[in-house]
Amino acid sequence: MKHEQAKKYGMVIDLDKCTGCGACMVACMAENNIPFKKDETNKLDSITWMRVYQLTNGKPFPNTDICYIPRPCMHCEGDHGHSPCVSVCPATATDYSLKTGIVSQIYTRCFGCRYCMAACPYHARYFNWWDPVWPDGMEKYLNPDVSPRMRGVVEKCSFCFHRYQLAMNKAFLEGRRELEEAQYQTACAQACPAGAIVFGDLNNTKHRVHRIVQPDPAHGGRPKNPKAFRLLERLGTNPKVYYLSSREWVRRLADHYLPNETPGKGH
Amino acid sequence: MDDALIPKGVKRCPLPEFLMKLGPVVALLLWGVVAMFMCWIKGLNQTNMNDSYGFALWIWADLTVIALGGGAFFTGLLRYIIGKDKLKEILNFAVLIGFICYSSALLILAIDIGQPLRGWFIFWHANVHSMLTEVAFCLTCYFGVLTIEYLPLVLENRQIDRVPFFHNLSHNMHEIMPVFAATGAFLSFFHQGSLGGVAGVLFARPFAYREGIFIWPWTFFLFTWSAAAYGPCFTIMLAKITEKITGKRLVKDDVYALLAKIAGWMMATYVVAKIVDTWYWATVTAPSKGQTLMDFYSNNPFYGIWILILEIGVGGVIPAAILITRKGRRTPFLLVTAVVLGVVGVCVNRWAMVLQVMAVPVLPFEGWPMYYPSWQEVATTLLPVAYGILLVAFSYRYLPVFPQEPELNPIVTEAREPAESEATGGAGDAEMKPAEA
Numbered sequence: 033m034k035h036e037q038a039k040k041y042g043m044v045i046d047l048d049k050c051t052g053c054g055a056c057m058v059a060c061m062a063e064n065n066i067p068f069k070k071d072e073t074n075k076l077d078s079i080t081w082m083r084v085y086q087l088t089n090g091k092p093f094p095n096t097d098i099c100y101i102p103r104p105c106m107h108c109e110g111d112h113g114h115s116p117c118v119s120v121c122p123a124t125a126t127d128y129s130l131k132t133g134i135v136s137q138i139y140t141r142c143f144g145c146r147y148c149m150a151a152c153p154y155h156a157r158y159f160n161w162w163d164p165v166w167p168d169g170m171e172k173y174l175n176p177d178v179s180p181r182m183r184g185v186v187e188k189c190s191f192c193f194h195r196y197q198l199a200m201n202k203a204f205l206e207g208r209r210e211l212e213e214a215q216y217q218t219a220c221a222q223a224c225p226a227g228a229i230v231f232g233d234l235n236n237t238k239h240r241v242h243r244i245v246q247p248d249p250a251h252g253g254r255p256k257n258p259k260a261f262r263l264l265e266r267l268g269t270n271p272k273v274y275y276l277s278s279r280e281w282v283r284r285l286a287d288h289y290l291p292n293e294t295p296g297k298g299h
Numbered sequence: 300m301d302d303a304l305i306p307k308g309v310k311r312c313p314l315p316e317f318l319m320k321l322g323p324v325v326a327l328l329l330w331g332v333v334a335m336f337m338c339w340i341k342g343l344n345q346t347n348m349n350d351s352y353g354f355a356l357w358i359w360a361d362l363t364v365i366a367l368g369g370g371a372f373f374t375g376l377l378r379y380i381i382g383k384d385k386l387k388e389i390l391n392f393a394v395l396i397g398f399i400c401y402s403s404a405l406l407i408l409a410i411d412i413g414q415p416l417r418g419w420f421i422f423w424h425a426n427v428h429s430m431l432t433e434v435a436f437c438l439t440c441y442f443g444v445l446t447i448e449y450l451p452l453v454l455e456n457r458q459i460d461r462v463p464f465f466h467n468l469s470h471n472m473h474e475i476m477p478v479f480a481a482t483g484a485f486l487s488f489f490h491q492g493s494l495g496g497v498a499g500v501l502f503a504r505p506f507a508y509r510e511g512i513f514i515w516p517w518t519f520f521l522f523t524w525s526a527a528a529y530g531p532c533f534t535i536m537l538a539k540i541t542e543k544i545t546g547k548r549l550v551k552d553d554v555y556a557l558l559a560k561i562a563g564w565m566m567a568t569y570v571v572a573k574i575v576d577t578w579y580w581a582t583v584t585a586p587s588k589g590q591t592l593m594d595f596y597s598n599n600p601f602y603g604i605w606i607l608i609l610e611i612g613v614g615g616v617i618p619a620a621i622l623i624t625r626k627g628r629r630t631p632f633l634l635v636t637a638v639v640l641g642v643v644g645v646c647v648n649r650w651a652m653v654l655q656v657m658a659v660p661v662l663p664f665e666g667w668p669m670y671y672p673s674w675q676e677v678a679t680t681l682l683p684v685a686y687g688i689l690l691v692a693f694s695y696r697y698l699p700v701f702p703q704e705p706e707l708n709p710i711v712t713e714a715r716e717p718a719e720s721e722a723t724g725g726a727g728d729a730e731m732k733p734a735e736a
Contacts, residue, residue: 076668077344085662087664108503116503120500121426121429122421122426124424124426125420141424142414143413143414143420144343144412144417145431146354146413147497150504152503153504155351158350159348159350160413161342162342182414183342183413184343184413184414185414186413264661266588267502267503267505267588268503269503285663286663287663288588288589290589290590290591
């Protein structure tokens with residue numbers, strides 16, 4: 033199956049709308065049974081599949097400007113057909129689906145070498161340094177559709193893949209082969225109060241994400257929308273998470289540029 | 300007390316003194332064992348690694364010991380395939396060091412993975428695209444080869460050699476050793492290279508990424524080359540340390556000089572290749588990703604440009620310049636200086652290709668995460684060092700590791716008598732020859 037003919041789920045996040053409220057992070061944690069520590073001050077060993085970064089233009093008051101940028105897994109396709117993380121996993125514990133474009137993680141096969149974490153430039157992969165410990169009674173509130181992960185394995189955003197499975201099961205039972213846009217949505221997209229996160233099939237012209245981004249399949253999915261961009265696009269990761277911003281400094285902070293280069297023209 | 304086990308023609312200190320001196324090493328070993336079990340039982344939260352430093356001290360130690368253990372395959376290649384017969388006088392020791400290095404690497408890997416009981420998945424669910432898969436297969440196979448190469452030396456222990464079966468087995472293993480030397484060189488080429496490829500294929504990490512040929516980034520070839528260049532330096536350095544500790548000359552100078560000369564020229568050519576690689580990376584590869592050389596060496600508290608100078612200049616150009624000159628190789632001080640600098644150089648190279656890869660921020664709005672190891676990481680890294688010292692000490696005491704030792708250290712008359720009276724009890728002693736494996 034050619035990937036261009038299949039589904040290619042992706043996301044576009046409007047940074048002009050994002051207020052940095054963190055609802056997407058909370059929804060993600062609850063939906064995916066993400067473990068947490070008693071003390072979460074050290075963010076270098078916390079697990080946040082969806083993480084909101086705060087960017088600043090670095091200018092003094094009154095010209096200071098800030099922007100919040102939510103960062104899920106980018107579900108990279110790779111310019112040459114290899115996601116950075118999928119190609120390096122020695123035990124085939126992570127895979128790129130040509131049916132959906134989703135990068136999966138097989139927790140029971142991962143043996144915790146962390147090579148995928150070294151390969152991912154987005155820090156979207158997290159290691160379980162501890163076994164999950166839930167506060168008393170909280171285990172009753174865990175999502176039964178998502179398996180909790182054990183100590184010593186890597187995990188990451190799955191684009192709420194269990195929701196895709198449930199939606200596909202329902203569709204098959206009802207004699208349908210395809211999903212409508214609203215039938216498969218991620219928890220973060222649904223939770224965002226500003227409607228900044230739009231999720232759908234990048235290959236489906238009816239889906240909003242396609243209409244907003246206007247991905248160009250001939251150029252590795254590069255957006256035709258001039259306001260749209262991707263993080264670290266010039267590394268060749270070919271991510272499926274797009275961002276929108278009307279601010280030039282935000283677009284410039286999404287990638288590295290030599291002093292004489294301009295975003296969108298330097299490469 | 301253990302005279303019957305000590306090779307003929309050499310002198311060793313009394314057993315109690317030997318064991319007493321090893322006391323601190325055993326303590327170090329036990330400290331490491333405690334830390335190892337803490338990591339296995341409590342998990343990798345015992346380390347200071349984090350999600351920015353998925354690879355840290357242990358992976359550096361792995362890459363480094365495998366590079367330093369490269370002396371085994373390269374000396375074997377020179378001896379058996381190229382025909383540098385003189386190197387048989389140091390080959391036993393090179394194999395012993397290689398065996399220690401590779402067994403240490405496997406041990407560290409077993410501690411380093413989050414789910415040690417699933418370690419076999421790397422073979423069962425192997426992903427042929429992953430450099431680590433190639434590392435695992437070749438490293439494990441080569442460890443088997445090293446065991447086969449080390450075994451004849453063990454069989455040459457005076458008492459073991461008296462058993463006809465072991466004596467004949469040892470003899471026959473010597474006969475087929477060129478096959479294993481060739482196999483070892485073949486496997487080493489791939490796993491040393493794959494370890495270089497581990498960082499080199501990370502196309503989304505501009506500090507690590509290198510172009511290359513087909514599936515192999517330039518680091519693949521640089522790592523193999525550097526292991527062949529610096530591995531023998533480590534062998535020479537440890538042989539010199541052993542000489543210092545034992546107070547004896549164990550290897551003739553012309554053997555050192557030959558190995559140093561070959562290592563020197565390997566190092567010189569490697570350094571040229573490394574400089575070309577660095578120049579291309581700094582002027583073409585990194586700018587194509589939007590970064591300049593100094594982006595990787597500034598705005599952080601530790602990783603300055605000094606690390607590049609230390610690696611290539613101090614640890615590469617200088618030792619290579621010493622070792623390719625006759626005077627440098629023949630002057631003991633210069634020889635030791637060169638091999639020590641070489642070892643430092645390759646250690647720094649591996650550090651940069653592991654730790655600095657993790658440290659350099661890739662997202663433009665992130666800073667440099669810094670890292671220092673926990674005591675458990677330090678202890679488990681020193682564990683193989685202690686194990687190595689013990690294995691060298693016991694091998695040196697009971698096995699003919701250095702074939703030239705009896706010749707270089709003739710036993711004076713008053714010492715020879717008890718040794719000879721001891722030897723009369725062993726009929727097989729007269730047949731004992733220096734090990735050639």
